[in-house]
Amino acid sequence: MARRALNEINAGSMADIAFLLLIFFLVTTTMDVDTGITRKLPPPLDPEIEPPPVKDRNIFNILINSSDRLQVEGKEGSIYTLREEAKEFLSNPYNREDLPEKNIKEIEGLGEYPVSKGIISLKNDRGTSYDMYIQVQNELAAAILELRDELSIQKFGMRYKKLFNETQIKAIRKAIPMSISEAEPENVGGN
Amino acid sequence: MARFTKKQSKGSPGINTASLPDIIFMLLFFFMVTTVMRETTLFVKISPPMATEAQKLEKKSLVSYIYIGPPMKVQFGTESRIQLNDRFATVDDIQEFIASERESHDEADKKFLTTSLKVDKNTKMGVVTDVKQELRQVGAFKVNYSTLKKSKKQ
Numbered sequence: 001m002a003r004r005a006l007n008e009i010n011a012g013s014m015a016d017i018a019f020l021l022l023i024f025f026l027v028t029t030t031m032d033v034d035t036g037i038t039r040k041l042p043p044p045l046d047p048e049i050e051p052p053p054v055k056d057r058n059i060f061n062i063l064i065n066s067s068d069r070l071q072v073e074g075k076e077g078s079i080y081t082l083r084e085e086a087k088e089f090l091s092n093p094y095n096r097e098d099l100p101e102k103n104i105k106e107i108e109g110l111g112e113y114p115v116s117k118g119i120i121s122l123k124n125d126r127g128t129s130y131d132m133y134i135q136v137q138n139e140l141a142a143a144i145l146e147l148r149d150e151l152s153i154q155k156f157g158m159r160y161k162k163l164f165n166e167t168q169i170k171a172i173r174k175a176i177p178m179s180i181s182e183a184e185p186e187n188v189g190g191n
Numbered sequence: 192m193a194r195f196t197k198k199q200s201k202g203s204p205g206i207n208t209a210s211l212p213d214i215i216f217m218l219l220f221f222f223m224v225t226t227v228m229r230e231t232t233l234f235v236k237i238s239p240p241m242a243t244e245a246q247k248l249e250k251k252s253l254v255s256y257i258y259i260g261p262p263m264k265v266q267f268g269t270e271s272r273i274q275l276n277d278r279f280a281t282v283d284d285i286q287e288f289i290a291s292e293r294e295s296h297d298e299a300d301k302k303f304l305t306t307s308l309k310v311d312k313n314t315k316m317g318v319v320t321d322v323k324q325e326l327r328q329v330g331a332f333k334v335n336y337s338t339l340k341k342s343k344k345q
Contacts, residue, residue, distance in 0.1 A: 011209070011212065014212040015208070015211045015212045015215055018212050018215035018216050018219055019215055021219050022215055022218055022219045022222065025219065025222035025223055025226050026222055028226060029222055029225060029226040033247055033248075034247070034248040034251070034254070034307065034335075034337060035245035035246060035247055035248065035337070035338060035339065035340045036242075036245055036246070036248055036307065036335040036336050036337040036338050037242055037244060037245060037246070037335065037336045037338060038246060038248075038305070038333070038334070038335045038336075039334055039335075039336065040332050040333060040334075041323060041326060041327050041331075041332045041333075041334055042327065042332075043327065043330075043332065044327045044328055124316050124320075125316065126315060126316055126317030126320060127315055127316070127317065128315065128316040129312065129313060129314070129315060129316070130240065130310050130311070130312055130313070130314040130315070130316060130319055131240045131312035131313065133316055133319070134240040134242055134312070134336055134338055135240070135242070137242075137336065138242040138243060138244050138338075141242075141244040142243060142244050145244060
């Protein structure tokens with residue numbers, strides 16, 4: 001009789017202990033995934049080296065002033081049309097004279113492809129709100145992603161985000177580079 | 192035959208709860224593995240802007256966070272301030288912060304270090320620009336502007 005009692009440990013309270021721990025982790029856990037727009041900052045400028053000259057037709061100027069108004073290519077712009085304008089600038093579908101030149105490059109996996117020389121230049125004021133800045137960055141990122149998607153569907157039959165082949169991803173990236181340049185900060189427009 | 196009738200008259204037996212701890216343990220391990228303890232207490236209010244092109248931030252252990260936003264307590268003012276780790280900081284502290292973040296990682300991981308800027312949407316770009324200039328100086332080029340994902344209108 002005594003032997004039998006020794007052989008069985010009462011596991012009834014095990015569930016309670018586990019519940020206690022479970023509730024602790026349930027309360028402390030945070031399930032939020034961080035999302036954001038990833039950008040690469042340029043290295044600091046060397047004051048002795050002159051920046052290379054860029055032709056006027058290859059630059060797409062965006063200015064944001066301290067009251068969050070946009071100036072796109074010298075005219076007043078709107079956040080709603082910015083994406084289309086950026087797309088047209090970067091792709092230059094009809095090879096217009098006032099839009100960027102193209103540079104025929106040999107790209108592995110794509111063959112020869114005319115890569116646009118266009119650069120989007122973004123300049124903001126110290127008084128610009130962060131929200132507006134992110135909206136503009138977002139529209140530009142969307143424009144580039146749409147162009148990449150179009151090329152990817154045309155060449156490989158699927159969206160850029162769905163590509164899994166390293167060479168194909170690299171090829172698309174080379175064909176449509178993320179050419180957003182942020183101007184050196186200046187206090188324009190005062191605040 | 193008499194045996195069967197006898198058994199039925201006993202009524203339904205209790206449910207066996209022996210496997211209950213196992214189920215609970217399974218849940219427990221799931222939460223233990225997925226849980227991320229919050230490392231810093233926020234002193235600044237941050238409501239991130241929305242963006243449609245937001246991407247997931249991978250490898251959380253390689254990310255250092257810079258918080259910029261208006262302080263929670265009114266006595267610290269209403270202007271946006273920078274928070275590094277557990278205290279308020281100025282722009283000049285950023286270089287030191289990034290250097291110490293680099294120290295705490297392996298040599299191999301150093302080039303994957305990302306700085307996540309968690310900035311309140313009403314912040315003026317002046318502070319953010321200063322922070323970005325400091326990051327450029329110190330060579331931390333990979334930045335991530337923290338945003339919430341907004342679904343696309345199509």
